[in-house]
Amino acid sequence: MLKRNADRILIVSVFLLVALGVVMVYSTSFMVALERYGDKYFFVKKHIVYTLMGFGAFLVALKLPYRAYRSLAPALFVVAVVLLFLIFVPGVGHKVGGARRWIDAGFIRFQPSEVAKLGMVVFMAYLLERKKDRIQDFYTGFLPCVVLPAIPIALVMAEPDLGTSVTMAILLMVMAFIGGVKARYIGGLVVASLPLMYAVITSFDYMTRRIVAFLDPWKDPGGAGFQIIQSFLAFGSGGLSGVGLGEGRLKLFYLPEAHTDFIFSIIGEELGLIGVTAVIVLYAGILLSGMVIARNSREPFGTYLAAGITLMLTLQALINMAVVLGMLPPKGLPLPFLSYGGTSLMVSMASVGILLNIYTAEGDR
Amino acid sequence: MKEKKEWTKARISIIAAIFVVGFGIIFLRAFQLQIVNKEHLGKKARLQYLKTIKINSKRGAIYDRNLKELAVSIEVPSVYAQPHKIKEPRRVAQRLARVLSTDRHSVLKNIRSSRRFVWVKRQVVLADEKKEELRGLSQAGIGMVKESRRFYPKGELAANLIGFAGIDSEGLEGVELYYDRYLKGSSMLIRTEKDAAGRTLLFEDVSARAEGMDVVLTIDGTIQYIVEKALKKAVEKTEARAGVAIVMDPYTGEILAMANVPSFDPNNFTRYSPSYWRNRAITDAFEPGSITKAFLLAAVIEEGLADRNDIFYCELGRYAVANTVFHDTRKYGWLSLRNIIKYSSNIGAIKLAERLGKERFYGYLRAFGFGSRTGVDLPGEATGLVRSPQRWSAITLDTMAFGQGLSTTAIQLVNAMSAIANGGFLMKPLIVKYIRNHEGQIVKRFDPVVVRRVISEETARRVTNILIGVTEDGGTGVLAGLGMGIKVAGKTGTAQKPDLEKGGYAEGRYIASFLGFVPARKPHLAIIIAIDEPRKGFSGGEVAAPVFKEIAKQALLYLGVFPEDGPTHERVTTVRKKDRNPLPENLAIERQVVPDFRGKTMRGVLDIAMQMGVEVNLRGSGTAVMQTPPPGTPLKKEGAIKVVFR
Numbered sequence A: 001m002l003k004r005n006a007d008r009i010l011i012v013s014v015f016l017l018v019a020l021g022v023v024m025v026y027s028t029s030f031m032v033a034l035e036r037y038g039d040k041y042f043f044v045k046k047h048i049v050y051t052l053m054g055f056g057a058f059l060v061a062l063k064l065p066y067r068a069y070r071s072l073a074p075a076l077f078v079v080a081v082v083l084l085f086l087i088f089v090p091g092v093g094h095k096v097g098g099a100r101r102w103i104d105a106g107f108i109r110f111q112p113s114e115v116a117k118l119g120m121v122v123f124m125a126y127l128l129e130r131k132k133d134r135i136q137d138f139y140t141g142f143l144p145c146v147v148l149p150a151i152p153i154a155l156v157m158a159e160p161d162l163g164t165s166v167t168m169a170i171l172l173m174v175m176a177f178i179g180g181v182k183a184r185y186i187g188g189l190v191v192a193s194l195p196l197m198y199a200v201i202t203s204f205d206y207m208t209r210r211i212v213a214f215l216d217p218w219k220d221p222g223g224a225g226f227q228i229i230q231s232f233l234a235f236g237s238g239g240l241s242g243v244g245l246g247e248g249r250l251k252l253f254y255l256p257e258a259h260t261d262f263i264f265s266i267i268g269e270e271l272g273l274i275g276v277t278a279v280i281v282l283y284a285g286i287l288l289s290g291m292v293i294a295r296n297s298r299e300p301f302g303t304y305l306a307a308g309i310t311l312m313l314t315l316q317a318l319i320n321m322a323v324v325l326g327m328l329p330p331k332g333l334p335l336p337f338l339s340y341g342g343t344s345l346m347v348s349m350a351s352v353g354i355l356l357n358i359y360t361a362e363g364d365r
Numbered sequence B: 001m002k003e004k005k006e007w008t009k010a011r012i013s014i015i016a017a018i019f020v021v022g023f024g025i026i027f028l029r030a031f032q033l034q035i036v037n038k039e040h041l042g043k044k045a046r047l048q049y050l051k052t053i054k055i056n057s058k059r060g061a062i063y064d065r066n067l068k069e070l071a072v073s074i075e076v077p078s079v080y081a082q083p084h085k086i087k088e089p090r091r092v093a094q095r096l097a098r099v100l101s102t103d104r105h106s107v108l109k110n111i112r113s114s115r116r117f118v119w120v121k122r123q124v125v126l127a128d129e130k131k132e133e134l135r136g137l138s139q140a141g142i143g144m145v146k147e148s149r150r151f152y153p154k155g156e157l158a159a160n161l162i163g164f165a166g167i168d169s170e171g172l173e174g175v176e177l178y179y180d181r182y183l184k185g186s187s188m189l190i191r192t193e194k195d196a197a198g199r200t201l202l203f204e205d206v207s208a209r210a211e212g213m214d215v216v217l218t219i220d221g222t223i224q225y226i227v228e229k230a231l232k233k234a235v236e237k238t239e240a241r242a243g244v245a246i247v248m249d250p251y252t253g254e255i256l257a258m259a260n261v262p263s264f265d266p267n268n269f270t271r272y273s274p275s276y277w278r279n280r281a282i283t284d285a286f287e288p289g290s291i292t293k294a295f296l297l298a299a300v301i302e303e304g305l306a307d308r309n310d311i312f313y314c315e316l317g318r319y320a321v322a323n324t325v326f327h328d329t330r331k332y333g334w335l336s337l338r339n340i341i342k343y344s345s346n347i348g349a350i351k352l353a354e355r356l357g358k359e360r361f362y363g364y365l366r367a368f369g370f371g372s373r374t375g376v377d378l379p380g381e382a383t384g385l386v387r388s389p390q391r392w393s394a395i396t397l398d399t400m401a402f403g404q405g406l407s408t409t410a411i412q413l414v415n416a417m418s419a420i421a422n423g424g425f426l427m428k429p430l431i432v433k434y435i436r437n438h439e440g441q442i443v444k445r446f447d448p449v450v451v452r453r454v455i456s457e458e459t460a461r462r463v464t465n466i467l468i469g470v471t472e473d474g475g476t477g478v479l480a481g482l483g484m485g486i487k488v489a490g491k492t493g494t495a496q497k498p499d500l501e502k503g504g505y506a507e508g509r510y511i512a513s514f515l516g517f518v519p520a521r522k523p524h525l526a527i528i529i530a531i532d533e534p535r536k537g538f539s540g541g542e543v544a545a546p547v548f549k550e551i552a553k554q555a556l557l558y559l560g561v562f563p564e565d566g567p568t569h570e571r572v573t574t575v576r577k578k579d580r581n582p583l584p585e586n587l588a589i590e591r592q593v594v595p596d597f598r599g600k601t602m603r604g605v606l607d608i609a610m611q612m613g614v615e616v617n618l619r620g621s622g623t624a625v626m627q628t629p630p631p632g633t634p635l636k637k638e639g640a641i642k643v644v645f646r
Helices: A002-037 A042-063 A066-084 A112-130 A138-158 A162-177 A185-202 A205-215 A226-238 A263-296 A299-325 A342-362 B002-036 B038-050 B087-100 B102-111 B128-135 B174-178 B221-237 B266-271 B289-302 B337-342 B348-358 B358-367 B396-401 B410-421 B457-470 B543-561 B568-574 B583-591 B601-610
Strands: A093-096 A099-105 B052-056 B069-081 B119-123 B142-151 B187-190 B214-217 B244-248 B255-261 B311-313 B318-321 B324-327 B334-336 B425-427 B430-437 B441-445 B449-454 B489-498 B505-518 B524-532 B614-619 B625-630 B641-645
Touching: A002 A263, A002 A342, A042 A342, A042 B337, A042 B614, A066 A112, A066 A138, A066 A299, A112 A138, A112 A162, A112 A299, A112 A342, A112 B255, A138 A162, A138 A185, A162 A185, A162 A299, A162 B002, A162 B583, A185 A205, A226 A263, A226 B002, A226 B038, A263 A299, A263 A342, A263 B002, A299 A342, A299 B002, B002 B038, B069 B087, B069 B128, B087 B102, B087 B128, B102 B119, B128 B142, B221 B255, B221 B524, B221 B543, B221 B601, B244 B410, B244 B543, B289 B337, B289 B348, B289 B358, B289 B396, B289 B410, B289 B457, B289 B489, B289 B505, B311 B337, B311 B348, B318 B348, B324 B348, B334 B337, B337 B348, B337 B457, B348 B396, B358 B396, B358 B583, B410 B425, B410 B457, B410 B505, B457 B489, B489 B543, B505 B543, B505 B625, B524 B543, B543 B601, B601 B614, B601 B641
Parallel strands: B614 B641
Antiparallel strands: A093 A099, B052 B187, B069 B119, B069 B142, B214 B430, B244 B255, B244 B524, B311 B334, B318 B324, B425 B449, B430 B441, B489 B505, B505 B524, B625 B641
């Protein structure tokens, strides 16, 4: 059943999430938009434009044969690295909230880490396919699969964006595992990177505070623990069936930027556990159909790429939800398809297009 | 190769399974927060809202029946501080103290508080330049928000009835309390905690809040003014403790005036002791005394036990029942029914009560509404007390015949008398005509409510004829008579006050009362006057009846039903457009000089007098032709302005 309908489940899940995203972006942003821009539709209008652009990216990716990415992969790797370098170039890189995460290309501003993420997934799939016969070998198989991805990851970490770099690292390591790298090599790598993580966290004051606040948010409810506590209160107020769409109160003043990273909290408040469960089920739908597509691809490149994309989308969702539920330290990561934000939405939509292309390519034969 | 592929598939399945478990954990965590901890977190969230400041919306107004404002809300700024934003508290306190003319030290103490939000001064009236200066302090954590402040433009007028609202715009007494639900609008919440972005979270936009509704009373401000003036004068003249008066439209049950002495200024209600706030007309039950005879009379006639000319032996002023001897003030022999009432013979009343019997007397008293609340829409109404016959002693029937051994409120009495006046229907007293929202649409209307028919129309007519005798020559209430072709029906009451310490009745302490309606055969007004413990004079006929007369006369003049058969209604309505040239009056009010009343109708004169708070003495009817002192002379505190109408 799942095997035959994987494409339908995927499309339905994605489109329901995107539609819910438009509604929730409006519900969470109208007050802030009214206060800041005097137009309560300010954010949702832009979000609808992004959605349409994302739909375009989806259609393009759907038509583009995925095998073409194989020959493009080395170039994509270079592009990703260059983009991440550009962030540090004064006048091009754009600082928001103390970290350089944006590139201002004149006509459009975008987050290169979002693009780099997809580029790296493609590159990793390419790399794993090329190394597949030697994959169990430490020097010729494992090492290239670690060293090459480490370059962009390090750049993202230097932005500084620890959350995204860790997410990318996990994603690429999981891909490596699927590609056949020995589990103990990966485990060893994780253990080896712990001291590095510790060093990074302690060297950035705000990161330390976030971790402390995560461990005991109630210790400083007015300061560092503020957001996460407000998120708890949002879920708690929602209960089973929620306070009703648009009726949430926490987004008004208590959860700033609720339309981006904390949109899931407001879903919890306004739509309750029922809405929360529906969102989880939709992501699980993406996960399972994506994994079916990966398993059914006859080419290793298709398998790795499909698995990588699926994991990229669902891992972000998992981490975002875990953060707003207070199970992981706070980090700025959007919820794919739901959060306000152009780059993330377009990349996610394009990814789904690629996934479906892999699925239909199998059907052609 | 094939093997390898299977191996990859297996690894994919492992990862998928791990992720599914991850989603499962997310669900369980959400379940924990949303279902298990719902109470706890929901309470926390509510507590967080409670840390907000409640700003009330504009409270609805209270009007009299002619839409004159009795209570209004004006929007005035309240000054607050957010202490954590204040960097130089001393300097800020100094400037604040100067602008608000308050004490610098208390301001400083206030703005050094550890709270995130404190009021510096609430509901202040500020000149524009001072507001400007305060706006200059906004960066320093000082702000203003508009709040609604209650203002009673007519001061003491109907104060005990209207009550008052507190600083948070909540009704505390009277109509303000009873109709608080309608008067108060919605309130808005303002958060005082800082948020992550450190935004200013206070709005000044008041228009977004829904305003309260307006309550339009049945009270006529002018009649209320007439009643208060007359009552106050009488209480002062007789050196009484207190007094109440109610004027009611007997056909509808609408209360046109309800006055209390002592009263208070609701604009400064905190300066008075709470006993001054009380609306005695509603809250105080007292022994009605001989007024009760009017209702005994009605019962006797309704039951067909006697008619106006049937005679009763009054025992020459001494009548022994059980171990008690009852007296009359004069030694009457045989008295007709109408003369028993006219002279208010106690022994005659006892004879009537004996003929009626316990059960029937009790039944009629209850039917007239005694011993139960009238249900008037005002807080704190007393029930009064009418014991059931099983609990009566050997002489209770006899004492109740002249109004001892039961207690009633003024509102019950005037309401019961209205039933005689209107042909037999007990009405529900009404205090509110309608409630309208701030767009002017009527939300709730109060139509007359018939509680029950108590006596037949024929009985009512006969009782009225006998009660007219009370105010005619030789009757106890002759001082209530208006003459000039207008008949008054009524009954005097002179009730001894119970001695609460020694038991029995206190020596020389009375409640003097008069209860009646006018014009007797086509009643417009039912009026009760009750004066508590007068020291100069004691009887109802002496103390209360003249007050009735004064109120009845002026109120009827004002209503244009004087004399009885004149075409006066039209006259008053056609000249009501008195605002053709309103300026001279306003000028007179401003300069505190005697206004020019000439050419005005009686109603116009009373309106102006009410606005200025001066006493006027009215003579004749028609339009004003003469006045002393002449217009333009400075107002004196004492003495009425005489105005002659022709």
